[in-house]
Amino acid sequence: MMRSKVKWTLIIILVLTMIIVGSNEKVSAGIADEKFLGNITAGYIPSDFGEYWDQVTPENSTKWGSVEASRGNMNWSDADASYNYALSNNFPFKFHTLVWGSQEPSWVSGLSPSEQRAEVTEWIQAAAQRYGDAEYIDVVNEPLHAPPSYKNAIGGDGATGWDWIIWSFEKARQAFPNAELHLNEYGIISDPNAAAEYVEIVNILNDRGLIDGVAIQAHHFNMNTVSVNTMNQVLDMLESTGVPIYVSELDMSGDDQTQLARYQEKFPVFWEHPAVQGVTLWGYLEGETWADNTHLKNSSGQERPALQWLKQYFDSSDGGNGNPGSGAYADFESGLDGWSGSNLDAGPWSTDAWSSKGDRSLQGDINMSSGDAHYLSRTGNFSFTGNELRATVRAASWGNFGSGLGVKLFVKHGNNYEWKASDWQTINAGDQIDLSLDLSGVNKSDIREYGVQFIDGNNSSGVTAVYVDNVYLWD
Structure with a gap:
């Protein structure tokens, strides 16, 4: 009989303790x-x-x-x-x-x-x-x-x-x-x-x-x-x-x-x-x-x-606990942030014509011709700590885009400049899109180049502008 009373007393104490402790924990x-x-x-x-x-x-x-x-x-x-x-x-x-x-x-x-x-x-x-x-x-x-x-x-x-x-x-x-x-x-x-x-x-x-x-x-x-x-x-x-x-x-x-x-x-x-x-x-x-x-x-x-x-x-x-990774960030608010371009008609430069975050972005003018590729990118030796590379890109509202302008976010890594790119996306005049690239399988300690590739669509022609902004890594 005494053991039974002790047992129930211990159970009651345990339950009360759980209630008291639980009351001090933040409700999810x-x-x-x-x-x-x-x-x-x-x-x-x-x-x-x-x-x-x-x-x-x-x-x-x-x-x-x-x-x-x-x-x-x-x-x-x-x-x-x-x-x-x-x-x-x-x-x-x-x-x-x-x-x-x-x-x-x-x-x-x-x-x-x-x-x-x-x-x-x-x-x-x-x-x-x-x-x-x-x-x-x-x-x-x-x-x-x-x-x-x-x-x-x-x-x-x-x-x-x-x-x-x-x-x-x-x-x-x-x-x-x-x-x-x-x-x-x-x-x-x-x-x-x-x-x-x-x-x-x-x-x-x-x-x-x-x-x-x-x-x-x-x-x-x-x-x-x-x-x-x-x-x-x-x-x-x-x-x-x-x-x-x-x-x-x-x-x-x-x-x-x-x-x-x-x-x-x-x-x-x-x-x-x-x-x-x-x-x-x-x-x-x-x-x-x-x-x-x-x-x-x-x-x-x-x-x-x-x-x-x-x-x-x-x-x-x-x-809200995640943190931007280190090794890649550009908002182009104060300049080119080390970026350059290839196969451009003009640029690149920091511009206030459009931005996805802040007041400025990176602009390059391109002369479109079916199948041509253009690049806005940064070269060097970088170590990425994030698991995903992200950026926002936009096309200007002028120019003949034909079947559309292809865009990819890419990295080149290692001594052989091995290429990895995001899925192919297509934009037309005035379009804006968020790009993301999963960095699994990438030698993140030896990044040689990263940026955005633009490929002209069929029947495209004339000069237009492309923009890149808010390039960053995410853990």
């Missing part, structure tokens, strides 16, 4: 890994949220004006729903936001400075008491564009020009000792001058040990037309502070193909930058995003092409 969810790819919640939790996303930011329900619209009466119901959902799925939760001028309670601006300071202190403490386990806190939102009406009550400009921000972060650090404290602002990714001013604030906070993350909003009005060069310039500026970067409010608009092209060009710039620790999109369901045509999923439940591409991007890159 979302389409990304390594870094988080999050989204917002607004009043309810979509049933498919966890299918795509693994981080939670309430859109409005943790803003002071939403919680305490009437002085002394705080409504946390929507915020609680988002927070509890994040906790139950072990998703990181971001409290957005403590100090912001745009959605502060309407009643706070009419108070005396001492009352304002007391109220904002009470607000920060109340938020911390309820959501003390939040991973991230947007302490101050949009300091360059929307300072609060009570700015002077909490330090004003002061000696640093930003004393009110310092005060806010000091109060937040006291209230949320275990959370990462973020500064959040828009208009940064597309404007190096604004980024420089933002960096000044970040450095002031960083010198005092008050900031853990520099967050940049990336809304459509900044993202739709920003160049990849500008994005990289700004990200590098922010990286120089030594503070991790978070993309906090990402959306891009357009019809299906325009939005897709924008995500393909610009999302990898964020995700693949080493200083970016996570990306949060600002809505994904049609009719529930704050701006038209920024949604990623139609009301019918159909995924738009940009969302389909995002899933493919993470799947093909091993859930």
